[in-house]
Amino acid sequence: MAIERTFSIVKPDATKRNITGAINAKLEEAGLRIVAQKRIHMSKEQAEGFYDVHKERPFFGELTEFMSSAPVIVQVLEGENAVAKNREVMGATNPKEADAGTIRKEHALNIGENSVHGSDSLENAKIEINYFFTEEEIVG
Numbered sequence: 001m002a003i004e005r006t007f008s009i010v011k012p013d014a015t016k017r018n019i020t021g022a023i024n025a026k027l028e029e030a031g032l033r034i035v036a037q038k039r040i041h042m043s044k045e046q047a048e049g050f051y052d053v054h055k056e057r058p059f060f061g062e063l064t065e066f067m068s069s070a071p072v073i074v075q076v077l078e079g080e081n082a083v084a085k086n087r088e089v090m091g092a093t094n095p096k097e098a099d100a101g102t103i104r105k106e107h108a109l110n111i112g113e114n115s116v117h118g119s120d121s122l123e124n125a126k127i128e129i130n131y132f133f134t135e136e137e138i139v140g
């Protein structure tokens, strides 16, 4: 199996409830290593650029308002099959459909305030990592 890097965001609903440590513990228990992370407050423009693929969706305004409403933690996660492993530990986008034991089942409030984001492919992981991090900031 290949060692991969994926991109993760701990979202505003989680930073506001002070549960970033609980989420990081879940990631680490799943075998993912946090090789970069920083707490930032995204601008609306930054959120719009990040979620550009969703700009035609009806929830785009709500999504970008939410993501720029409070601090987030942006992260680079490293490990075997990191992209798939992170999606597994996050659980389904809608917490009502998430499996027991996943981050979203345990912590997410609803489909919008769903505590975490994770890249959906290795290709997007590279793009998303580059959106927030320089190579020097990633220490594996």
Ligand code: CMP
Binding pocket: 054, 059, 062, 063, 093, 111, 112, 113, 114, 116, 117, 118
């Ligand atoms: P994320 O993995 O960050 O990628 C896009 C986000 O859009 C997704 O998680 C959800 O939080 C959000 N999203 C998807 N569907 C809806 C919806 N119907 N209403 C509000 N937000 C949504």
